[in-house]
Amino acid sequence: MVNGSLRQYITRTDDPDRHRLALDITRGMDYLHRLSIVHGDLKGDNILITEDHSAAIADFGISGVMGGTTFAMSSSSSLYGGTARWQAPEVLRGGHNSFPADVYSLACVYFEVFDGTIPWSGFNDAAVVMNVCYEQKRPPRPRGLVKTGFPDLWWNLMVQCWAQEPSDRPTLHYLMESLYEMANIRITLRPVSKWENTALGRLRNPLVHGKLAIPSGLPPFLGIKGDGATAPSDGTQQRSDPGEHYPLSSQIWMHS
Incomplete structure (x- = not known):
C-alpha cells in the first residue's frame, strides 16, 4: 500500500x-x-x-x-x-x-x-x-x-x-x-471493488477446496456446498432481527 x-x-x-x-x-x-x-x-x-x-x-x-x-x-x-x-x-x-x-x-x-x-x-x-x-x-x-x-x-x-x-x-x-x-454516526460503506470481490473468494476457496477443516454454521453468503444457502443478491447479510439487513463491511486486504 x-x-x-x-x-x-x-x-x-x-x-x-x-x-x-x-x-x-x-x-x-x-x-x-x-x-x-x-x-x-x-x-x-x-x-x-x-x-x-x-x-x-x-x-x-x-x-x-x-x-x-x-x-x-x-x-x-x-x-x-x-x-x-x-x-x-x-x-x-x-x-x-x-x-x-x-x-x-x-x-x-x-x-x-x-x-x-x-x-x-x-x-x-x-x-x-x-x-x-x-x-x-x-x-x-x-x-x-x-x-x-x-x-x-x-x-x-x-x-x-x-x-x-x-x-x-x-x-x-x-x-x-x-x-x-450512541453517536448517531452514519456508517456508509463504499461499493465493493474488484479486489474486494477477489478477497472474499480467497477467504472462501480454501474452505471449498479442503485446505481448512470446514466448521458448521458458516455464513450463507459464502455459498459453500452443503450449507443449503446462497448469498443475498443485494450484498447484505441477514441481521438477527427479522426483516432487517446490515450491509457487510469490506475493509479487508488479502495479499499473497
Missing part, C-alpha cells in the same frame, strides 16, 4: 483522521467475524492505509475459521500467536485465539490510532504480561481522543473491549451498533 501500515501512517501524518481510521478498522473486523474468521494477530503493523487514506486489515498469517466455539484450523499452531502487547490476557496465559480476544486486540489498535504510540510503549513482554494478566491494568486514555469529536464514546468502548473476562467483552456487531446509535 502506498501509505504503508497504520503505524507508519500515524507517525508521519500531521493530522490523520483518527475517527475515520478507527471506523474503518471496526468495519473490517466486523466483516471478518461475520465470515466466522478470527484474525488472531491484530495490530497496527497489520493494517494498511490505502491511497484514499482508508484503513484495510491485512496479514491473515495465523487467522482461523471458527465453527461455533471450536477453532477449526487444521494446524494447532494457529490456535496461538500474535504479539504480546496487543494480546488478551487469556491468550497471554496460553489460551486460544477467539472472537473476544480479537475484540481485546481491537481496543489496543484503537489506542494506536488515538494516541499515536503502541500500547505499553517502553515495557518488555514480561512486564506486559504482569500488568495485563496479574495486575489487570490497561493502557491509559489516549491523548488524541478529543480530536475524534466523540472522546467519551470511544473511551467507553475501549474499556469494555478490555474486560478481563472474554464473556464480558462486546461483539463487533455491538460495537458497530453502538457507534451508529
Whole structure:
C-alpha cells in the first residue's frame, strides 16, 4: 500500500483522521467475524492505509475459521500467536485465539490510532504480561481522543473491549451498533471493488477446496456446498432481527 501500515501512517501524518481510521478498522473486523474468521494477530503493523487514506486489515498469517466455539484450523499452531502487547490476557496465559480476544486486540489498535504510540510503549513482554494478566491494568486514555469529536464514546468502548473476562467483552456487531446509535454516526460503506470481490473468494476457496477443516454454521453468503444457502443478491447479510439487513463491511486486504 502506498501509505504503508497504520503505524507508519500515524507517525508521519500531521493530522490523520483518527475517527475515520478507527471506523474503518471496526468495519473490517466486523466483516471478518461475520465470515466466522478470527484474525488472531491484530495490530497496527497489520493494517494498511490505502491511497484514499482508508484503513484495510491485512496479514491473515495465523487467522482461523471458527465453527461455533471450536477453532477449526487444521494446524494447532494457529490456535496461538500474535504479539504480546496487543494480546488478551487469556491468550497471554496460553489460551486460544477467539472472537473476544480479537475484540481485546481491537481496543489496543484503537489506542494506536488515538494516541499515536503502541500500547505499553517502553515495557518488555514480561512486564506486559504482569500488568495485563496479574495486575489487570490497561493502557491509559489516549491523548488524541478529543480530536475524534466523540472522546467519551470511544473511551467507553475501549474499556469494555478490555474486560478481563472474554464473556464480558462486546461483539463487533455491538460495537458497530453502538457507534451508529450512541453517536448517531452514519456508517456508509463504499461499493465493493474488484479486489474486494477477489478477497472474499480467497477467504472462501480454501474452505471449498479442503485446505481448512470446514466448521458448521458458516455464513450463507459464502455459498459453500452443503450449507443449503446462497448469498443475498443485494450484498447484505441477514441481521438477527427479522426483516432487517446490515450491509457487510469490506475493509479487508488479502495479499499473497
